[in-house]
Amino acid sequence: MNRRCGILLHITSLPSPHGVGDFGEAAYRFADFLAETRQSLWQILPLNPTSTVYGNSPYSSNSAYAGNPNMINLDLLIPDGILSKSDMKDHPIFPNDMIDYNTVTVFKEKMLRIAYNNAHHTLEKNVEFEKFCNENAHWLEDYTLFITLKESFHGAAWHEWPEGLRHRKEDVVREWRKTQKDRILMEKFFQFLFFRQWFSLKKYCNAKNIQIIGDVPIYVTDDSADVWAKPEIFKLDDTSKPQFVAGVPPDYYSTTGQRWGNPVYNWDILRATGYPWWLRRIEYNLKLYDIVRLDHFRGFVSYWEIPASEKTAINGKWVDAPVKDFFNVLHRHFPSLPIIAEDLGTITPDVREIITLFGIPGMKVLIFAFGDDLPSNPYIPHNYTHQCIVYTGTHDNNTVNGWFKKEASIEDKERIRKYLGREVTEGTIHREMIRLAMMSVANMVVIPMQDLLGLGEESRMNLPATSENNWRWRLLPDQITPALIHELTETTVIYGRG
DSSP, rough: OEEEEEEEEGGGGGTTTHHHHHHHHHHHHHHHHHHHTTOOOOEEOOOOOOOGTTTOOOTTTTSSSSGGGGGOGGGGGGGTSSSGGGGGGTOOOOSSOOOOHHHHHHHHHHHHHHHHHHHGGGGGOOOOHHHHHHHHHHHHHHHHHHHHHHHHTTOOGGGSOHHHHTTTHHHHHHHHHHHHHHHHHHHHHHHHHHHHHHHHHHHHHHHHTTTEEEEESSOOOOSHHHOOOOHHBBBBBBTTSSSEEEESSSSSSOOOOEEEEEEEEOOOOHHHHHHHHHHHHHHHHHHHHHHHEEEETTTHHHEEEEETTTTSSSTOEEEEOHHHHHHHHHHOOSSSSSSEEEESSSSOOOHHHHHHHTTOOEEEGGGOOOOOGGGGTTTTTGGGGGEEEEOOTTTTEEEEEEEEIIIIIHHHHHHHHHHTTTTTOOTTHHHHHHHHHHHSSSSSEEEHHHTTTOOOOGGOOOOTOOOOOOOOOOOOGGGHHHHHHEEEEEEEEHHTTT
C-alpha cells in the first residue's frame, strides 16, 4: 500500500448558508482543497439521521442505513425545479461557527416538505426514484414506515406502540402502509435526495483520487427501525425492551464506565443463521464508502454486557463473540475487505490476535503516546508498523492544542521535549504532532481539521459521556488560507505521501 494521508472532517462541519454542513458547494471546494494539497483520504463520521433527543450524536440514530436529511443541500434542489429561491424567503440567520440543531432541523424539514409538495406528482413517473426505492427496499420500507409511525404516536418508542405494530402483524402493518402512503412516500423522497447528492459528491472525490473513509458504529439504537425490524438478533425481554445494554467498563474517560444503552446482539442467533444482517450492512457501507472504520472493534471480540436495570456500566461483564467465525464469513463474501479497526482504549491480547490474524489496520493516536511508559508505548511512532493509521487525535478527544494546554502533565510535556529534541509551545504543538505522524512508517495518516488549524479546546467535536454541546463545531470558509495550503502540501510531499 502507498503512503497516504488525509483529513478528518465531518460533513456537518462544512461551511454552509443553511446552518449545518451539507453536500453543497463547500463540500466540493473541500474536495478541491484535499486534491490541491495532495491528500488522498477524507474521513467522515456516520451519515445516519441524528436527533436532539440523543444529543445530535451521529452514533445514536434511528437507522443504520438511512441518511441524515439535514445534510441535503437545498441550493442543489433549485436547478431541479423542486425548490425555488422564493420558497426560502423565511430563511433564518444561522451562526457560522456552531450548529444550532433545533433551528436547523425545523428549517430543513420545512424546506424539504415544500420540495416534496412541489415534486410528488412527478414521482410515479420518475425512473431514477423508482430504481432507488427498489434497490434499497430491504431497509427503506421498514425505515420509512418506522418514521411515519413514530410521528403518528407522538415520538413514543416502538416498544410502546400497540401490540399489532410492536410485533409487526402483517395485516396491521399492511393497513398502516395503505393509510400512510403519502407520508411514507415523502420520507422515501428525502432519502432519494440524500443519496443522490451523497453519491454525486463521492464520485467527484474519487475522480480526484480521494477515498472516503466512513464510520460504522458497532451498535444500533434501541428505538430504531433496525431493532424493530429484526428483534430476534438482539437480547430483548418479553416486552421488547433490552435485557442487556452495551457500554464499556470504567476507564480513562469515566470512573463509572460508559453505559451506552444500545441493545447487545444475540450472537448465537447471528452465527446460526450465517450473519445475514451483518453481511448486508457491510455490503451497503462498502458502497457508501471506499474504506470502512469499524467503531468499537473490541466489541466484535468480546463485549461489555450490562443488565438493563443497572444505572451505570460498573456491574457489567465481558461476553465473548464468535469473532473468528464472523470474520472468516466476512472474508468469504468480501475477499478484499477495506476496513480499519477502532482499537483504542484497553486492548487485550485476544483483540490484537484478531487484528493481526486478519491483517486489519489499527489506529494510533499521538496524544496517547507520551505517558510514563514512553519507550514501549504502542502509540509512539518508533513502535509503529506499516499496517496502521495514525491520528493526532480523534473526534472523541480534545484538540492537540487543547490537550497540550489543559490535559498534558508537566511530565508529558517534558517527554515530548526529549522525544523531539526541542522545546514545544502551545503555538507549535499541532505542527510537531502532524510532522511526527507524517514522517512515521504508517501507511495512512489522518489529521482532524481542528488540529491542522491549531485550534483549541473550544473546537473539539465530542466529549464522551456528555450529551450537550457536542457535534457542533464548524469550519469557517476563511480558515483555509494560501499559507495553510502551502504548508500542508509541503509536509505531504516531503514525507512521501503525495
